[in-house]
Amino acid sequence: MxxxxxxxxxxxxxxxxxxxxxxxxxxxxxxxxxxxxxxxxxxxxxxxxxxxxxxxxxxxxxxxxxxxxxxxxxxxxxxxTTTVHRENGVLYKMDVSKVMFSKGNLSERKRLLDKIKDGETVIDMFAGIGYFSLPIAKFTKAKEVISIEKNATAYNFLTDNIALNKLGNVIAIQGDCITAARSFHSKADRVLMGYFPGTEKFLGAALWMSKSGCVVHYHNVYSEKELWKKPLSEIEELCKAFGKEYHIEGKKKVKSFSPKKWHVVVDFTV
Structure with a gap:
């Protein structure tokens, strides 16, 4: 039944x-x-x-x-409402009444693991409790993962989870990612932008932190009619403003966000 x-x-x-x-x-x-x-x-x-x-x-x-x-x-x-959730060998401590956790992003978390190259510096601009940062730090040979989180509650769980998973290669920073980006000019081999909607407001900060050859994973929400012209034009506009050449590596729908709207990700190299 x-x-x-x-x-x-x-x-x-x-x-x-x-x-x-x-x-x-x-x-x-x-x-x-x-x-x-x-x-x-x-x-x-x-x-x-x-x-x-x-x-x-x-x-x-x-x-x-x-x-x-x-x-x-x-x-x-x-x-x-506080619990410890295990997903693919990673422990996530959280309070479900205070921080979100989307199991719908599981395939995206798995996909990223295959992309990380040895020795990379990865900057996670919207780290939350460590949704992307923790598995990358645990299962890849990234040199370091810089995890930025504005929400004080989520940041506290992020630091708890770094300790819970016994990780020594994660640097947790509490604060706004645009402000934090100032300290990491041309630092990143890879930038994760797992926040939406309205992610386009943070593209400039991502480009500021990107060294030559950096891969940016740009998540946002668009209507069916806006795909794929709008996200690609947003990327093109900001790259031109920063004087950076870019190449689209791939694009995909991650999951449905609401009727006729999609959470998508575009991977591009600068």
Whole structure:
């Protein structure tokens, strides 16, 4: 019996009103429950705890908001929102009510590992709790990973996670990446721009930090109609402004962001 049907049977709520998917991070389950009453949500939370013994807390996730990409989450059953999540041999400590973690970016995290060359200096402009920085530092021979994060809560988890994974080649910096970029002129062999939407505002900082031959991984969100003209024109405009030649190495859709909008990544060399 599928999760939705089991949940309907346990709660008495029609399956048509229940979601068929959810996200598990460590021992916390996140689920979206629109158009249900508070009592129905609590009933669902208690039922999930009974169905899945490895789950300690059930949270309703409503949205991700603001410049710092903070989740709007509420506990509907169990207690505690801090957990340690393991993904592909990397440990991520986090508070799901304060920082986001997208399992939908797993394929992109795996893809990057094959791109890193021995001895590279990698700058992660939007490090979060270490989504990209940690696996790169752990599983590649990068010389160093410079991880910049503005959100103080995410930064604290980033430093915890560096220690948790016993990594000695990560430099964590708290602050705005545009300000931090001033200290790293022509430093990077590779720049990660895993923030969206509005990533185009930070392209100048990425180019400032890029040495000759640097690869930039430019993530952003575009409508179907804007692909691929808009992202390529943004890259061209900034490279011309910096007097840099560039070459598009590849482009791909990472995942759906909203109806008719895509999270995409463009890899280019300068």
């Amino acid at each position: 599928a999760f939705k049907q089991k949940l309907a049977k346990a709660t008495g709520i029609p399956a048509t009103k229940l979601p068929s998917s959810y996200q598990v991070l460590g021992d916390i389950l996140l689920i979206k429950l629109p158009k249900l009453t508070a009592s129905q949500k609590q009933k669902i939370g208690r039922a999930i705890l009974g169905m899945l013994p490895y789950i300690r807390t059930v949270c309703e996730m409503r949205e991700i908001s603001g410049e710092l990409r903070e989740p709007v989450v509420s506990v509907i059953a169990g207690n505690g």
